[in-house]
Amino acid sequence: MxxxxxxxxxxIAKPLPDSVEPPSQEEIQELLKLPVESGSDDNESSEEDNNSEEENEGMVVETNKSKDAVAMALAAADAIGNKSVEFPRELKVDEIADGLKELDMEHYDDDDEGIDIFGNGSVGGFYCPSSDMGKYPSAVDDDxxxxxxxxxxxxxxxxxxxxxxxxxxxxxxxxxxxxxxxxxxxxxxxxxxxxxxxxxxxxxxxxxxxxxxxxxxxxxxxxxxxxxxxxxxxxxxxxxxxxxxxVVKCDTSRNIAKIKKKKKNKQxxxxxxxxxxxxxxxxxxxxxxxxxxxxxxADKSVKIWDIVAEKCEHTMHPHTDKVQAVAWNSNQATVLLSGSFDRSIVMMDMRAPTHPGVRWLVPADVESLAWDPHTDHSFVVSLEDGTVRGFDIRVAVSAVDSEGKPMFTLHAHDKAVCTITYNPAAPNLLATGSTDKMVKLWDMTNNQPTCIASTNPKVGAVFSACFSKDSPFLLGVGGSKGNLHVWDTLDNSEVSRRFGNFRPQN
Structure with missing residues (x-):
């Protein structure tokens, strides 16, 4: 999905992205030397028996590593192009030595003497003429x-x-x-x-x-x-x-000995x-x-992060249930909306983060929020019951009861409306997507929504949809089938007739 x-x-993107340096063989070996985390008390005795058997058989290279270590090693090996790495459970040193001796890796690059691999151009050999037609593609061409x-x-x-x-x-x-x-x-x-x-x-x-x-x-x-x-x-x-x-990461080397004790008394x-x-x-x-x-x-909180300082600046608890969505007002950059499974929307101003904010109640769980980018005072919310509601914050702020009534209630879909998004270029053009597998476009003029186009993009239940800012009539859609669909909404005649004049000029 x-x-x-x-x-x-x-x-914005670099024309040619950078590549990370692959880990060295020494780093991979260090990962493989991480201590083993025992799985359960029932396996402890069997592991001890296995250890004693290994000691009796002679010196072995231990490869029964923790899941994390093996996963990291596989990823590292894959990064350097080694896609056939295997991790046998036991590998005796004598067997390793015999295998390396047989391969004779020290003379691997030496020229083969007396062997004409490709022949000399006569019958039975392979001959490549000197013309351009006979040349193999070079590594430079591949690069x-x-x-x-x-x-x-x-x-x-x-x-x-x-x-x-x-x-x-x-x-x-x-x-x-x-x-x-x-x-x-x-x-x-x-x-x-x-x-x-x-x-x-x-x-x-x-x-x-x-x-x-x-x-x-x-x-x-x-x-x-x-x-x-x-x-x-x-x-x-x-x-x-x-x-x-x-979660704070544990120091594996220091805490591995305490794992058995913590299993019975989980913290x-x-x-x-x-x-x-x-x-x-x-x-x-x-x-x-x-x-x-x-x-x-889902911990019922809303947090504001400074990503440069890598720390949380403010933590708010405006809701009593899981918080599903947050949205900044693009015209008033300090104003934030949050929507929750407690069936409420709260507007907060980060200039006063301790203020409880303004609250609106809705009849179902909140799925998605969107500010109208063409005004600074209205937003829409999509709900689990298939409806979309529009609000004007000026009504809520001026009312004695802050639970302001919506400007409109739209029965948009038969099932939950998981995603809602405004067109960044065309005022009053709104897109909705639902678990009923449909995507719909709405003309919101005068707060009287009219469905002007709908499609089944064949992505299953629609979980996310978003307009492009550079080509604002392109709508990217994803859903339960795992297919990405891009809909050029101007291909619809009614959309083109109503909003075609907002098409960006090249």
Whole structure:
């Protein structure tokens, strides 16, 4: 499934991303020497028996390592191109020596004497003429082709997908070409990033964590309490650039002896200062205060992070249940919305983070929030019951009862409306996506929503949809089938008729 999608602005990504240095063989060997963590009390006696048998058989190289160590070693080996690494349970030193002697690696590069591998051009041999037609493609040609394939052009659009497939979680970085030489569009996966946990939320940000003006990063919220921030301009990265919050890591060498004692008396996890203590369900980057990131969590809290300082600046508890979504007001950059399973939306101003804020009640769990980018006073919320409601904050602020009534209530879908997004260029154009597998476009003029287009993008239940800022009528959609779909909404005649004049001019 694809749980979240987001676009990267044009021209931000490096034309040719950097590559991380692969680990050395010495580093891999160090990883393999990590101590073994015993699994359970029932296995302790059998492990002791195995150890005694190994001692009787003679000197062996221990390879029964912890799961984490083996996984790290496999990843490291894969990074240096060794895709056939095996880890036998027992490997005797004598067998290793015999194998190396047979391979005779010291003379591996020596020229073979007396052997004419390709013949001399006569019958029975292989002859390659000196003309260009007979030349094999050179390594230089292969390198040039690979560089061309990996180069991101300024005209390319980039889409990030948070995907889970066969219990493997990762980010996919797609390149979308609007106009190809053959005509039409094309898209493909440029590279991917393996994640340690199921991804739930994404937020692209350009605050450069490595110094300088701007960067190309994505924040990822997962089923774990930490927030990972990855550099999208680095290939084959095995760890994020920074991690906000999370569980305090134990020193394995010091604590391995205490594992048996702790198994019978499990202790609560120890979290870093300011960390969430449950899954991170929503993220929002502040495009004006570029070092600021907001997060929503199943631990019922909303947090404000300084990603440069790598610390939590404020923690708010405006809700009594899981907080599903957060959204910054693009026209009033200090104003933040949060929506929760407690069936309420709260508006807070970070200039007064201790203030309880303004609250609106809704009849179902909140799924998604979106500020209208063309005004500074209205927003929409999508709910689990299939409805969408619009609010004007001026009504709530001026009313004695802060539980202001909505400007409109729209029965948009038959099932939960998981995602809602405004078009960044065309005022009053709104897109909704639902677990009923449909994506719909709405004309919101005068707060009287009218459905002007709908489609089944064949992605299953729709979990995420987002308009591109550079090509604002392109809508990226992801869902339960794991397919990424890009819909050019101007292909619909009614959308083109109503909003075609907002098409960007090349």
């Amino acid at each position: 694809i749980s979240a999608v987001c676009w990267v602005p044009k021209g 040039e082709d690979e560089i061309e394939d990996m180069t991101i052009k300024p005209s390319d659009q980039i889409i990030i997908c948070a995907r889970n497939e066969d219990e493997v979680s990762h980010l996919e970085i797609w390149v979308y070409e609007e106009q190809t030489e053959e005509g039409g569009s094309n898209m493909y996966v440029h590279h991917d990033i393996i994640l340690p946990a199921f991804p739930l939320a994404l937020a692209w940000l350009d605050c450069n964590l490595k110094g300088g003006d701007k960067g190309n990063f994505v924040a990822v919220g997962t089923m774990q309490p930490e927030i990972e921030i990855w550099d999208l301009d680095v290939l084959d990265a095995v760890e994020p650039s920074i991690m906000l919050g999370g 609560a996890a120890t979290y870093k200062d300011g960390s969430h203590t449950n899954a991170v369900l929503g993220l929002a980057w502040n495009s004006e205060y570029r070092n600021v990131l907001a997060s929503a969590s």
